[in-house]
Amino acid sequence: MSLLWRKVLGDARQNGKMLAVIALVLAMGTAGVVAALDAQAILKREIAASFLGAKVPDIALWFERDAPAAQALVAAHEGVAGVEPRRVAFTRIAARDGSWLPMRLTILRDIDAQSVGRIHRHGDAAAAGGSGLWIEQSGAALLAEQVGERLRVRTPSGAIASEPLAGFVHDPSVAPSVQERFVFAFATPEVAARLGQSAEFDQLWVRMVQRGDTANAVLLGEELRDALKAVGKPLLRFEAMPGSHPHAALMNAMLRVLGVLSAIAFICSASLAGYLVSAWMKREVRQVGILKAIGARWHQVALQYVLLLGPLVLVVAAIAVPAGGALGLALVRHYAISLNIDVVDWSAGSVLLAQQLAFTLAIAFASMAWPIVRASRMSVREAIHDAGIASPLTAGSRLAKSLTLPGGLRWTFAARNAMRRPFRLALVLFALAGGGALLLTTHSNYESLMAVIDANLAHQGHDLEVFLPRAVPAAPLEAAVRPVPGVEIAEAWRRARVSVAGEGTSSTTLKLIGLAGYPPGSRLFKLPVLEGRAPAEGAPDEILMTRTVQEPYPQVKLGSDVTLQFRERRVNVRVVGIVEEIGSPVFYAPFAAFDAVTGQGDASTVLRAKTRSDSPEAVASAVDQALLEARLPPVQMVTRAMFRDALDEHFNVVGDVLRMVALAAALAGAIVLGAGTAFNVMERTREIGVLRALGATPRSIAAMLLAEGISIAATGALLSIAISIGLTLAMNGAASRGLLHVAVPLRFSMPGLAILAGGLVLVVLAVWLTLRLSLRRSVRESLAFEG
Amino acid sequence: MIQLEGIDKSFELRGGQRAAALRGLSLAVAPGEHVAILGKSGSGKSTLLNLIAALDRPSAGRVRVAGTDLAGMAESALALWRGRNVGVVFQFFQLMPTLTIAENLVLAMELVGGIAPAKRRDRAMELLERVGLSDQAHKLPSTLSGGQQQRAAIARALANDPPLLVADEPTGNLDSETAGAIGELFEELSAQGKTLLLVTHDRGLAGSARRVVELKDGRVVADTQHVIPAQAGTA
Known part of the structure; x- marks a missing residue:
């Protein structure tokens, strides 16, 4: 074996622990990068494929009856790729x-x-004769029933019917039931009839040959409407479907976050590896000087360290890549469930693997090679002369000299020592600030969002909302609910879906939005009017709008005269005020205006109630029972807590990944700080020996070193806070625009700050542990320490 | 001032073997003596100095310095004792690189706490004046020459006014002219009543000592007054 390789192997034996730590750090980072990039690539592809595979309808045509009679005509129309009859009913299941x-x-x-x-069927699907109710697989956790067991379902009259659970299916076009708090069920007309539902199809779902955008779908819908009207099969209405998954925005956000995760994982591990090698080379300086003194040139010196680290990097790749791949698949499995998608192809692709390897290994190698080359180019005199605790004059030390703290000189000494190695300090602060900022941002963003939600919910006068399948007069509805114990106020409201016609709009841009009607003297309509005023009592042409109405209809503003279209009716109204509310765009109108627009009269489909109980859920059950007894069975009852929980679930789709990213980054930052502090103590063993020789007690040395570490940690924490404020504001803005549609003010997370403070504990621990080891040596041993 | 009785000191080597640095050594140094310790490499000179300065503990025997038996003292108490009673001068100066030389002296006083805070800066300037460095007081050690750094290190060793000064090869890193100046400084300190113990290969420095102790294989082989052994200190 050549002498060079013998030396390399000897160095490897001598520095085994150091190399193991470097390998571990690199492996973790590489595995993290591979996992995140693999998951991102697979999910991006499979999310799109899954939704495409679902052949989601582009247009829904509603008929009063007998939709299949029009099926052939619709199927033959130019631009139509497929047609299927459907009926959708809303009820409840136990x-x-x-x-x-x-x-x-x-x-x-x-x-x-x-x-x-x-x-398509999901999992085992055997059941009694294959007949019964099929449940979308994401609802399994909500129902907690086994295949074959009987399910209890409310009929439209309020009675209870039961059908066996035939099995589970997967509908990739819907969001998971646990997020929507909705069970999605499927049945044939025969089963539907047994559940008391009408078995007659009243919808045709239409798939286009080439969808393009929603405007094209609206155009085709209009053509079909006109064609059907011409042959005496008129539509009740048609709707152009969104054309994207209901949680498309969430999924895209999650994919972006995975990309960020990979970048952070890699930067942290490469930085830490570079840092460790830099510290190691500091200790190798004397050996470098000796080698050069006996004739080695700088590239020969560098080569021996590169030969030591090169195979290490390859070994790391051999371990980390499969591990990262497995972790990535686990991530994909997790998100396949939480996003409710079908994953057919689990491979990330060999091109991606090659890119990952090249990128991670090259950058990792470069980050370690740089300190090696730098050390190798040191002059012999500098290298061999480094026998004391002197350090060359640098910009860092000049800057440090100007730093003077009040109190004893030892604190000035500690602060200046913290700045002694600017590059290392920058690296530590970068890792700390980055990790800490991410940690604080995820917590602050979540708390900001939930604070807005809670504030919005507090503006709602009701804490229970009941939805009915058919409109009923207000008086019997209210009369059924008001006597229920725990109900303080009960009001029958009205709802419809309207579009805005008028200048600046065309039929191709008509989008249905909600119109909510509140009773005169309502005590439950409490949304503050932010601009303008509330409609006058009894005014037939004054409405309020939420700000989000301006997304589909930017021309609608405060004071606008708009034409609302409800089915065939067109009515002019004026927007007299603007309110703010989480969720979809809504017009609010007093009953007089609601009636003017819809012409529906005394017909309520919604009841809102305020309870005086600590447990609105218990009151909800009682209200449910009261309505059933009054033969007014509801299809959905939503308490404030349920609404809040559903939003929380939505946030968690991205929040889970964000928290994972943040924790990993914060951990990396803390490890860098802890390792850096420990190295600091170890490198300055001789200096510590001098301080002991001068009379410093172990306690005063510990105090100085702790002050040094804590000052770095505190600086990192301050930077984290500053950066996280900016990041949180940005994320809050994105959530405001894309999700909640209301302003999300900054709410700084104190629990997040407390977790960050835990990093200080790590610093204290690292200093204490390393100091203990250092102080075990006698002063003589410390002074003679070579590293 | 210094009493060593039956001192043994050995070090553990790899493989579990032990190497004896001092064997049954006994030595007494009176207050105010100026002693040079000579010997070849590995004779135990530095080990002896470390034991006297309480930088290390003997394997066997008794060390008594400035009226204190060092055996059994806890580390904290030993550190404070050392700061008050022993000034240590190192071969490679060992000044704190991020403090000016005046601040190096103040730090030494602050660590021990024997000089009132209000008087520390003034005392530091006096000591630097004494060693001819008052105009360099606010400079960082890396901007000074070797000789200047060693003089600063000597001033630091005197910061807490210890009765005993020990130096291990104080001129080993200096040119002859500078070494001579350092030697003169030590003579002045001896004349002022400090007890000096110097380990050195420098004949000039050894020559200025009143007493020369020669070690060989961990034992005192010669202890003479005003005599410099012809071959002493040579490799």
Whole structure:
């Protein structure tokens, strides 16, 4: 074996622990990068494929009856790729714990074959004769029932019918039931009839040959409407479907976050590896000088260290890449469930693997090679002369000299020592500030969002909302609910969906938004009017709007005269005020204006109630029972807590990854700080020996070193706070625009800050542990320490 | 001032073997003596100095310095005792690189706490004046020459006014002219009543001592007054 390799192997034996730590750091970072990039690549591809595979309808046509009669005509129309009849009913289903969950029942001809709106069986699906109710697999956790067991379902009259659970299906076009708090069920017309539902299809779901954008879908819808009207099969209405997954925005955000995760994982591990090698080379300086003194040139010196680290990097890759791949697949499995998608192809692709390897290994190698080359180019005199604790005059030491703290000189000494190695300090602060900022940002963003939600919910006068399948007069509805114990106020409200016609709009841009009607003298309509004023009592042409109405209809402003279209009716109204509310765009109108627009009269589909109980859920159950007894069975009951929980679930789709990223980054920052502090103590063993020789007690040395570490940690924490404020504001803005549609003010997380403070504990621990080791040596041993 | 009785000191080597640095050594130094310790490399000179300065503990025997038996003292108490009673001068100066030389002296006083805070700066300037460095007081050690750094280190060793000054090869890193100046400084300190113990290979420095102790293989082989052994200190 050549002498060079013998030396390399000897160095490897001597520095085994150091090399193991470097390998561990690199492996963690590389595995993190591979996992994140693999998951991102697979999910991006499979999310799109899954949604495409579902053959989601582009247009829904509603008929008063007998939709299949028009199916052939629609299917033959130019631009139509597929048509299927459907009926959708809303009711409720009992979970194992006895609670009643809202359920959307889709009635279709064949569970196993659809050309539009495809679903497919999921898992074991045997049941009694294959007949019964099929449940979308994400609802399994909500129902907690086994295949074959009987499910209890409310009929439209309020009675309870039961059907066996035939099995689970997967509908990739819907968001998971646990997020929506909705069970999605599927049944044939025969089963639907047994559940008291009408078995007659009243919808045709249409899939286009080439969708393009929503405007194209609206155009085709209008053509079909006109064509059907011409042959005496008029539509009740049509709707152009969104064309994207209901949680598309969340999914995209999650994919972006995965990309950020990979970058952070890599930067942290490369920085830490570079830092460790830099510290190691500091200790190798004397050996470098000796080698050069006996004739080695700088590249020969560098080569021996590169030969030591090169194979290490390859070994790391051999371990980390498969580990990262496995971790990435686990991430994909987690998100396949939480996003409710089908994953068919689990491979990330060999091109991506090659890119990952090249990128991670090259950058890691470069980050370690730089301190090696730098050390190798040191002059012999500098290298061999480094026998004391002197350090060359640098910009850092000049700057440090100007730093003087009040109190004893030892604190000035500690502060200046913290700045002694600017590059290392910068690296530590970068890792600390980055990790800490991410940690604080995720917590602050979440608390900001939940604070806005809670504030908005507090503006709502009601804490219970009940939805009915059919409109009923207000008086019997209110009369059924008001006597229920715990109910303080009960009001029947009205709801419809309207569009805005008028200048600046065309039929191709008509989008349905909600119109909510509140009763005269309502005590439950409490949204503050932020601009303008509330409509006058009894005014038939004055409405309020939420700010989000301006997203589909930017021309609608305070004071606008708008034409609202409800079915065939067009009515002019004026927007007299603007309110703010989380969720979809809504117009609010007093009953007089609501009636003017819809012409529906005394017909309420919603009841809002305020309870005086600590447990609105218990009151909700009682209200449910009261409505059933009054033969007014609801299809959905939503308490404030349920609404809040549903939003929380939505946040968690991205929040989970964010928290993972933040924790990993914060951990990396803390490790860098802890390792850096420990190295600091170890490198300055001789200096510590001098201080002891001068009379410093172990306690005063510990105090100085702790002050040094804590000052770095505190600086990192301050930077984290500053950066996190900016990041949180940015994330809050994105959530405001893309999710909640209301302003999200900054709320700084104190628990997040407390976690950051835990990093200080790590510093104290690292200093204490290393100091203990250092002080075990006698002063003589410390003075003679070579590193 | 210094009494060593039956001192043994050995070090553990790899493989579990032990190497004896001092064997049954006994030595007494009176207050105010100026002693040079000579010997070849590995004779135990530095080990002896470390034991006297309480930088290390003997394997066996008794060390008594400035009226204190060093055996059994806890580390904290030993550190404070050392700061008050022993001034240590190192071969490579060992000044704190991030403090000016005046601040190096103040730090030494602050660590021990024997000089009132209000008087520390003035005392530091006096000591630097004494060693001819008052105009360099606010400079960092790395901007000074070797000789200047060693003089600053000597001033630091005197910061707490210890009765005993020990120096291990104080001129080993200096040119002859500078070494001579350092030697003169030590003579002045001896004349002022300090007890000096110097380990050195420098004949000139050894020559200025009143007493020369020669070690060989961990034992005192010669202890003479005003005599410099011809071959002493040579490798």
